[in-house]
Amino acid sequence: MKKIFNGLFYFFKFILLIAAFGLTLFILIRMNVRLEKNIMGVLPEFIPFILLLIVFIINMAFKQVGVTKNLFYNLTCCLAFTTIICVALRAIFDTNMVLNEKYGYGIDFNFFDNFIAYIKIMLYGLLIADILLMFREKDKDNVKSKKLKGA
Amino acid sequence: MKKILLDYASAFAYTITGLIFGLAFFLLFINFYHMQELNTKVDMTAYNQNNKALVEEKLETIRNNINVYNQSTYNGSLNIYGLNTVQIKLQNCLEILESKDMMKYFELGEVGINDSYNFSLDFKNKILNDCLVMQIKSLFNTDTVATLPNFYIIKPYVDLDLDTLLGSTDYLQSNIENSDHYYFSTDNNKTNFFDLTEDSYSSVMNNYQNSLDLMVEISNWYRSIVIGG
Numbered sequence: 001m002k003k004i005f006n007g008l009f010y011f012f013k014f015i016l017l018i019a020a021f022g023l024t025l026f027i028l029i030r031m032n033v034r035l036e037k038n039i040m041g042v043l044p045e046f047i048p049f050i051l052l053l054i055v056f057i058i059n060m061a062f063k064q065v066g067v068t069k070n071l072f073y074n075l076t077c078c079l080a081f082t083t084i085i086c087v088a089l090r091a092i093f094d095t096n097m098v099l100n101e102k103y104g105y106g107i108d109f110n111f112f113d114n115f116i117a118y119i120k121i122m123l124y125g126l127l128i129a130d131i132l133l134m135f136r137e138k139d140k141d142n143v144k145s146k147k148l149k150g151a
Numbered sequence: 152m153k154k155i156l157l158d159y160a161s162a163f164a165y166t167i168t169g170l171i172f173g174l175a176f177f178l179l180f181i182n183f184y185h186m187q188e189l190n191t192k193v194d195m196t197a198y199n200q201n202n203k204a205l206v207e208e209k210l211e212t213i214r215n216n217i218n219v220y221n222q223s224t225y226n227g228s229l230n231i232y233g234l235n236t237v238q239i240k241l242q243n244c245l246e247i248l249e250s251k252d253m254m255k256y257f258e259l260g261e262v263g264i265n266d267s268y269n270f271s272l273d274f275k276n277k278i279l280n281d282c283l284v285m286q287i288k289s290l291f292n293t294d295t296v297a298t299l300p301n302f303y304i305i306k307p308y309v310d311l312d313l314d315t316l317l318g319s320t321d322y323l324q325s326n327i328e329n330s331d332h333y334y335f336s337t338d339n340n341k342t343n344f345f346d347l348t349e350d351s352y353s354s355v356m357n358n359y360q361n362s363l364d365l366m367v368e369i370s371n372w373y374r375s376i377v378i379g380g
Contacts, residue, residue, distance in 0.1 A: 096189035132164035
């Protein structure tokens, strides 16, 4: 059961990360277009997304079980990305937020802007946790393999 | 030593993951709560019907008071330019007050946050700007009107009322705009302090009624000077 859930969260982690990244990209680019600012200005906002994606690919490529088979970590990733998607969708579709309609851009930038700090906190937090878990399990694997060789 | 460090790293990683889990869960939950809160509809049918009856009564009073004067049949001694100016300005205001854009709010059954916001904007643009500022304020700064009897008695009262009304909905508008920021408000404090949708709507309606009261007072003054002069 745990294996099935872990597999599910592990799979959704990638899908949700890409979806969260796409929606954030869409909103921030629209926000910069509205302000007639250079698109390069929003690039730092995407660094944590890209770093996290790279780390996930490394986890997958090197089969780092400390992360890939960590149910709690994968669940937290899914939850964090779902929150980002939920907020992005609200910024676009929740017309009960009056500023969404007031400025006529179809996106409530004011609402989403408040959330950028939380996005960064969550993404950098997941990144640090991933790196720490990655090393821990690598060490454990080494210990196991050394033990097997010794035997 | 290395093992201890790695154990600490592991503990640290789980702590961070736990904190992120808590933060994400909190944000997701608060967003759903906020979404529901903003989606709340308040049944204002009876309230609107009562207000509609009051508004129609006041509009009828204003209309009757304005129609007391007719330039072609007027035989009094007062300055007809002044009387004409007051009549035209009050007539313009009356048209704005009973326009479809304003009267539509009295037909609303369930009121949402957007309705309250649009009502406050329409009240500000149409009643405060187009009627009270462009018509009434300018009326009381016209030389020909200043020659009419009791002008200087009613003018301070009108000025004071206008000043009060002009700033009356600013805080409501910014309050609703700030509702886009999410926060926790329990049902208890909503009941005790300020329900955004219902109380904003009622506040704008009260200001609308106050504007009409002012118009009624001015039209009463106009009627009294036409009949008396």
